[in-house]
Amino acid sequence: MFTRWGDIAYRWRRVVPVIVVAVIALLYLLVGTKLGDRMSSEGWDDPHSESTRAAQIEQDVFGRDASGDVILLVTRDNPDTDLSSEEVRTDFTRQLNAISSSHPDQVRQTLSYFDGQQAQLITDDGSAAFASVSLQGVEDEVLKNYREIEDALHSIEVPGATVEVAGATAVSGALDTGMSDDIARAEVIGLPAVALLLILVFGSVVAACMPLLVGVLSILGSMGVLSLLADITMVNTFAQSVVTLLGLGLAIDYGLFMVSRYREELAEGRDVRTAVRNTTASAGKTVVFSALMVAVALSSLLLFPQAFLKSVAYGAISAVGLAALLSVIVLPSVFALLGRNIDKWTLFHRGRTKEDTVNSWWGRVPAFAMRHAKVLTVGLVGVLLLLTVPLGGVKFGGINETFLPPDDTTRVAQNNFDENFPELRTDPVKLVIRQDDGASAVGQVYQQANAVEGLTGQFQVSQPTKDGVTVLSAGIADRDDNDRIVN
Incomplete structure (x- = not known):
């Protein structure tokens, strides 16, 4: 043929x-x-995993949880900057409202310390505060909507403070951009x-x-x-x-x-x-x-x-x-x-x-290998086994900011947010409770779940009971401890 x-x-x-x-x-x-x-x-x-099924139940009953889509973290540059001052709050709120009003198809709602002054949205020492932007859509629509307002979000400025963009969708956007840039570099440099x-x-x-x-x-x-x-x-x-x-x-x-x-x-x-x-x-x-x-x-x-x-x-x-x-x-x-x-x-x-x-170098290499077959076989197998040693420290996990380079601005922003607001981190562990006999089951689960050590705080009701479904959520202090806490 x-x-x-x-x-x-x-x-x-x-x-x-x-x-x-x-x-x-x-x-x-x-x-x-x-x-x-x-x-x-x-x-x-995995679409058949317990966590995916639980997330689908939450979305079917309450809609997609968009609270952690985008986080605008504002950190003062020096102690003289007062993030709670009326001037700062008014200026930030004006900029954020301008984005919301000009992109109604992309922005679902905003929750901002600078608008409502909720105490949980600012650190105890007043050094950092944040606003969250919930986006419209589901699945890929969310990222597309983020792309529409990404530049506008990064253009928000606060005198005397640094504004960083974090959140689950911002991380996804950074990962997507990183892969696209890598492909471009491979084509431009590789060829x-x-x-x-x-x-x-x-x-x-x-x-x-x-x-x-x-x-x-x-x-x-x-x-x-x-x-x-x-x-x-x-x-x-x-x-x-x-x-x-x-x-x-x-x-x-x-x-x-x-x-x-x-x-x-x-x-x-x-x-x-x-x-x-x-x-x-x-x-x-x-x-x-x-x-x-x-x-x-x-x-x-x-x-x-x-x-x-x-x-x-x-x-x-x-x-x-x-x-x-x-x-x-x-x-x-x-x-x-x-x-x-x-x-x-x-x-x-x-x-x-x-x-x-x-008769060339390429011919002499295999000839040498055949003459010293035993020694080379043992030596090369030993080298290959040594190369497997780093696998002992490998860590597996879901898609998050750790997939980004350590100096990536989105990863740095997410780390800063998690450090300042550990109880409000954008990747909490959730318990989706579906029941038929009132609130007693929720109370039992609440007590047992809060007895687990390693959480950033107690489980809180993130979605109150609707159609027999309740959602509790809490943050995990150390990602390396995920398996123990989830189990």
Whole structure:
């Protein structure tokens, strides 16, 4: 089959690349450019877990808890600043009300110390106070609404004080922005760096461009595939990072197989047609079966209930599949077009034939390994075991500000808020109580729950009884103690 395709690729060498590039371009332009609007920032939780079911009950009865969406933390810069002064309260309230009135579709309500002067919204020493902004919508709508007012929130100023933006939605927004920036950096920095590395490997500019061609096409094509999937199922934004990393990495890997084998065939004296056929039959088969094995391994992620893990599988499998297909379909035709020009613009010569390769450094390394097989096996296994030692300190948890860099402004703001107002932190533990026999059960749960040590304060009624459902909430003082307290 692969030999036959090599002949077809050579025969239709002027047609195949044009058709494939046109299909990828149309797929990207028609649907791939819409990927950002179709992807979701949700899908981190197991939809069948107890906590998710409890959150759904709370939302069905009381609506989404939006109290911790956005926090505007105001901290005085020096003791002379009085946050409770009428001047400060009036100025801050004016700015916040202006945002609320100009964005009624985004802002549900606000709760501010500077408006109502509630004692729990300011620290005992008066050094910090805050306002909370509840947003309209559910799931992805919340983040989109936050984006509409994000710049306005960051523009709020208080003379003699620092205004920081924190809250659950602000953290989600910072994570989303961080991933988008990482992807941009990978594309802007990664591609030129890889191109330079490929030139060093091949010694030829034209040969180095072959893997890059496959990499770019596979990324664009995978974005189109993900966009189509996002139109029918949830695809987390994390998938786009996977597409960039795997699409570029594996395309270069597979491109290296194909280009190296093709140049080797030419160096052995084969004509272009035979070289294309042999390359496709040998390296092409390796690429396809390698991609199949990787795809099968990645498909195990589809067994997990979390949508973001499924999204990783969607992105990875599409990137791997396209990288392999493009390497086997496009590159043989491009080789046929280039012929011996694959070595055009050669900067320095590398060994080409099998004999040259065997006698090179690359051939001497495995020869050395085979002569010292036992020692190297034991040594390398020992090194690999040592590399697993850091796993002993790994900490698992949900999505929160700790996923952001330590100096990220949103993470710093959230840490400052939690430190100043530990009992009002935006990620409390909640008890959702559903009962049929009045308030007695709530009282029993309340007493037992408050006997647990490690809370920032006593459980409080955050949602009074409605339709037989009551919600109690409290903060956990130390995240490392989550498991014990929840259990």
